[in-house]
Amino acid sequence: VADYDGTAWTNLRIVPYQPLQLSPANSALHYGQSVFEGMKAYKNTAGEVVVFRPLDNFHRLNRSAERMCMPPLPEEVFMNGLMELLKLDNQWVPDGENTALYIRPFIFATDNYIGIRASDTYTFMIFTCPVGAYYSEPVRVKIETHYSRATEGGTGAAKAAGNYAASLYPARRAQQQGYHQLVWTDSKTHQYIEESGTMNVMFVIDGKLITTPLSDTILAGITRDSVLTLAREWGYPVEERRIAVSEVIAAAKEGRLQEAFGTGTAATIAQIIQIGHEEQDYMLPPIAERKFSNRVFKALNDIKSGQAEDKWNWVYK
Ligand code: PMP
Numbered sequence: 001v002a003d004y005d006g007t008a009w010t011n012l013r014i015v016p017y018q019p020l021q022l023s024p025a026n027s028a029l030h031y032g033q034s035v036f037e038g039m040k041a042y043k044n045t046a047g048e049v050v051v052f053r054p055l056d057n058f059h060r061l062n063r064s065a066e067r068m069c070m071p072p073l074p075e076e077v078f079m080n081g082l083m084e085l086l087k088l089d090n091q092w093v094p095d096g097e098n099t100a101l102y103i104r105p106f107i108f109a110t111d112n113y114i115g116i117r118a119s120d121t122y123t124f125m126i127f128t129c130p131v132g133a134y135y136s137e138p139v140r141v142k143i144e145t146h147y148s149r150a151t152e153g154g155t156g157a158a159k160a161a162g163n164y165a166a167s168l169y170p171a172r173r174a175q176q177q178g179y180h181q182l183v184w185t186d187s188k189t190h191q192y193i194e195e196s197g198t199m200n201v202m203f204v205i206d207g208k209l210i211t212t213p214l215s216d217t218i219l220a221g222i223t224r225d226s227v228l229t230l231a232r233e234w235g236y237p238v239e240e241r242r243i244a245v246s247e248v249i250a251a252a253k254e255g256r257l258q259e260a261f262g263t264g265t266a267a268t269i270a271q272i273i274q275i276g277h278e279e280q281d282y283m284l285p286p287i288a289e290r291k292f293s294n295r296v297f298k299a300l301n302d303i304k305s306g307q308a309e310d311k312w313n314w315v316y317k
Pocket of ligand 1: 038195196197198199200219220221222223224263264265266
């Protein structure tokens, strides 16, 4: 835990997990001035506790904070806090395949103030909890063409609490219809793919890896960046460009949509097996046939577990 008193981050401490005491007038509760990150700690094959690209999470947290009028957090507060906590929680890092210790850093406003303005004071916290595989099964997604989670000029590129609140209602409707997740489309025309609820989305069409470019409406996923880095390293054709929903559907109908998957910390790669769009469902090729995503999933796991060279210094001990 660390507190921002209006001028500096102070009072750095580690405390037992416990309820928070908040004023009913806490402005984060009312106006959503709150940003967070999601990371995982693993055990590598040598039994060491490692974290994947934590500095990228740190930088993204500060970009989110800036968009939400919050003060930046010093790198040492984030990194020392994280490493101290992991030393203490070491025994909670599971060592089974696909299991990990989830790490949740977050910053929220602590002014008790009813007017609408940025808070002067904040609290930063990290807590952890053991998790199993997030989506071990392939997922069914629905392309959302009515609701939006983010608009141009909005907060979609920040990992801000409110983006997730905006997602809840449409996501629940999709779940009631039998889907696991939504794939959002652009808020203006609803004709272009954005990302899913907790993952960036990628397609392999005609042997090319295609994903939506970064913008102010999607989160700059760290897994997305890792997958693109590996694809480029392998000389795999990569296109970061707008993807029309009609292009994906046409490719699915014509058998040219070879792979579709989400990328994110929770699952690393979540295979998409079915896409729902305008009352129609399209079945995608079996997982075993998906050469690129199976290869990239294994490559990332091998880097994390220490079985492959960590060329880009992604693994942090
Ligand atoms: N998009 C959204 C909206 C997310 O919540 C996440 C999870 N952080 C992602 C994409 C994937 O990001 P990452 O690969 O950094 O986990």
